[in-house]
Amino acid sequence: MSSPRRALVMVGAAVALALTAMPAQANDIPPPDTVVTSSNVTHVRNIPKPTPIAGTINTDIAFQGDYAYVGNYGGFSIYDIRNPKKASVVSSVVCPGAQMDVAVYGNLLFTAVDSSRNNDSCASTGQSATIKESWEGVRIFDVSDKRNPRYIKSVETNCGSHTLTLVPGKGRDRNRNVYLYVSSYLPADNFPDCLPPHDKISIIKVPLNDPTAAAVAATPVVFPDGGNESQPNLLVPTTGCHDITAYAEKDIAAGACMGDGVLFDISDRLNPRVTARTTDENFAFWHSATFTNDARKVIFTDELGGGGEATCNATVGPNHGADAIYELSRGQLRFKSYFKIPRYQDDSENCVAHNGSLIPVKGRDIMVQAWYMGGLSIWDLTDASRPKEIGFFERGPRAAGGGGGIWSAYYYNGYIYGADFNEGLDIIKIDDWRTDSAKNVRTDRLNVQTQESYRNRGHD
Template identity: 25%
Template sequence: MKKRTKQLISSVLAGTLVLSAGTSIYAHDAFEGGSKGEGLVFDHDAIEQLDAPVEDGDKNVKHLHEAASIQLAEKDGVQNNTADVYAHQGFAYVGTHTANGANGGVRIFDLQDPQNPEEIGVIADDIPYTWQEKVIVKRVNTPHFNGDLAVVSLQQTSRNNANRPDSRGGMLLYDVSDPYNPERLGFYELDREITGTHELYLTRQGNKAIALLSNPYADYYTDGEQGDFQIIDVTDPANPEKMWEWDPRELEEVTEDFNGYHWDAPDGHTRPVFNHSVITDNNGHYAYVSMWDLGTVIFDIRNPENPEFLGRTEYADDQKGAAHSAALARGGNILIETREVANPHGEGYEDAYGYTRIFDISDKTDPQLLSEFTTELTFDFIGSTFANTVHDPKVHGNTLYLSYYSGGVLAVDITDPADPKEIGRYTPDQGNVWGVFVDRNYVLASDMGQGLKVLQKNNGNNNRGNGNRKTEF
C-alpha cells in the first residue's frame, strides 16, 4: 500500500483550476466549467402552457405515458428546481437543486393515487446555503433503530464562505417511518473546506446499516487528508461514525504525487478524477464507485472497515471517462455505466456527448466491455451543453431506464447486454430530466424545471400503485 503524501499543486494548474470560496459546485465536473443548476424553472402557470410530451414505446413499454405531472410547491415564496428522485413504500422523495437560492430541501409526495401525487412535506431544509440532491430510503433494523431511514446528501452553495458560517456539507439522517411526520436523527458533518456530499447510498449488512458517501474533490480540497469516498456506520443514525475512506494513490497507476484531481494516466492524458456517485448490490457486498476518468471502481465491502479493491472500468485512449453513475443487472453480473460528457470535443478525444457503456462483471477484478449505447443526441453537436448527454441509469428486469436531460427518459432493452436497443422514450416539452426511478408499473422522473413526472407503463386505470402501502418501489 502506498503512503499518503501531501502535494502542492503547481502554480500553472492552480491558476487554471482553483475555485474561490464563493464558487458553487453543480455536481458534474465543476472544474471543467458550466452550470446546470440555474436553468429555466417553470412556475405553475407556465407549466400549463407547455405542449403535450412526446411518448413512444414498444414491447413492455409500448403503453408508457404520463399519468401525472406536478411542480414542486413554492417554499417561502421561492420556486425551487428538482434534483434526483427516489421512492419507498408508496412515497416519492424528490431532491432539489440550486435555482433561486437553493435550500429547497427534499420534498415528500404521497403516491397512494399515482395519477394525483400530493406533496405532503419537506425535510433537510434547515441548514442555510445548501442544496439537497440525493436521498435514499430503506427499511433498517439495528440495535439502535427499527424503521424507514432516509439519508440525504447536503452540499454548500459556496464552500467555506466566511460570510456563511452556518453552512455545512455532509449527510443528514431522518426517520421517515411515518412520512407525514418525519424526524431528524443525525448529521454527519464534513469539513467546511469540502463542498459536501453529492451522492450517497444506504445499505444493510445483518443488523448493521452503512452509508457510502461521494464527496467530490474532498481529496483535492484537503490536500489528501480526506477521501472522496467514505463509508459511514449509521447503525445508530443519531451518531454516524466514519469507518473507512479511500486513497486512490493505493493503485499502482496513480502516483503518490497525485493532487486529488489531475491524474497522469498511462495513456498520456491528464485526466480528471473525483468521486461523483456510489451504489451497492442488494446484499451490500460490493460497492461501485463512479470516479470519473478513473472509471467505475469496484470494492468488496463485506468488511466495511477494511474493504478490498477488486477492479475498475477503463477507457480507450480517445475516450473521455466521466464515469457519472452506475446500475446493476443480472444479479450483479452486469454493470451499466453512464458518462456525463457535456463538452463533446477535446484535443485527442472522440467527438461525442456522454453515452452509456455496459460491462460483464461476473469477474469483478476484470470488467469486460460488452457494448456502448448511443443515441442521435450523442452526435448532435450544439456546443458545450448538458442537454445531449446521458445522466442516470436504473434497471428493472431486462429494461434499462436512462434519464437524458432534454431527451427525457429512454427505455432500453438489455435482454442481450451486448446489443442494447431503445424501445421507448418519454420527452416532455422543453424537458430537462435529471433523475429516474422505477416502480413495478410506474416510472418516476424528476424534471429540473417542471417537477415530478409519474409515468405509467401499462394501459389500465385500475392500478392505484401503492395504496396498500405494502408495495415497495
C-alpha cells in the same frame, strides 16, 4: 467542513448551463415545452414542484411503501403515490444544500449536502469553502410522520457528500446498523476540510436503535497511488468517486469515480476492497453505475460536460456522453458496447447520460434512464453488444429558455417516476410485451444505488 465544487465545476448540478453544441435537425425537435412519447409510453401525471422549493431544482428520488421522497437543492418533498394517477404532495421540507441525494430506510431519510454552509442547520446559508468552520456532509431526518419530518442528526464528511449510497449490515449486523458510503471529490489546498490528496470515500455507521449516534467510522482510500489524472479530455482528474452502487446481497459495489470505473468487494462493510479498475478514452466523467440483476454486467454512465452541455447530437456522436456496458469476466470489467439515445436534441437542450434504474423484467436486462433534456429512455441491453431504445418520454426545448430536464428516472411498482429540474415530478407508464412481466414485481423500498435482486422483490 467545505467543498470545492463552487470553485471548479458543479458536476451533475447544471446550475449554470453552457449550451454550445451544434443544432440538430429542426424536424427532429418537438415544439417548446411539448411532451412527446413513443407509442408504448403514457404520461400519467405531472405534479409541479411545491411552492416552498419551487425556485430550486429537483434531483434524486427514493421510495418506500406508498411514498416517494424527491430531493431538491432547497430541501425535499414527500409524495403519496399509493394511487399514481392521483399522486400528491404530502409535505415539503425547506433545508438548502446541494445536491440533496436521498436514501430511505425504516423511519430514516438520509440527504447529501455538497454545498459549503455556515452551519449544519436548515436555516444555514452558503459560506466559503476556505473557512474552517464551514459545514457539509449528511443530514438525517425522522420521517415516521410524513407530514412533519424531523431533523435529528448531521454528520460532517471530508469534501461534503455529493452522493450517498445506503448499504445494509450483514449477518447479525443487519438489523443493527446501516452504512452510508459517501462520495465526494475535488479537494483544494485552500479548503481546510478537503485537502488533497483526497482519493477516498467516507463511511458513516448508523446504529438503527440510536441514529443520533451516527458517525464517520472509516475513510478508506480508493486510489492510494492516485486516480486517472492524465487522460486527455477528462472533465477533471480523479480525486474520489462521484457515485457508488452497492449490490449488498452479493457483497459487491461499482464505483463511478470521475476518471475511473471501479469494482469493490464490500463483504467487510467498513473496508471495501478494490478488485477491478478500468478507464475509457471516450469517457469524460464516470458518473454512475448499475448492475444487471444477475450481476454479470455493469452499466456505467459518462456525464460529458458535467450535465450542462448539449451533447445529444451528430456533432458529439454516439460514443461520448453515453453509457458503456461491461461484462464481468473472472472479476474483471470487459467492455461490450456503448448506448446513447438515438433522438437528437436542440442546441439549447443540455443532454447527457444520467440516473436510471433496472426495470425488473425476468430474463431480460432493461433499464429506464434520465437524459436531462433528452427526457427519459427505456432501453434493452439483454444483448450487451447491441443495446436498443424501446421507449421514450421527453419535452421540447424550454420556452422560457435555459436548461433543465429529468435528473433521475426510476421504475417502482409498475410506474416510472422522473424528477424534472423545473417541471416537478412526472409519472409515466410503459405498456410493452418486453416489460409487462415487471408489473408483477413489488417491493417495499427502493434506493436505486442499493440494488436488490428481483427474487427478493417478488420474482419466483
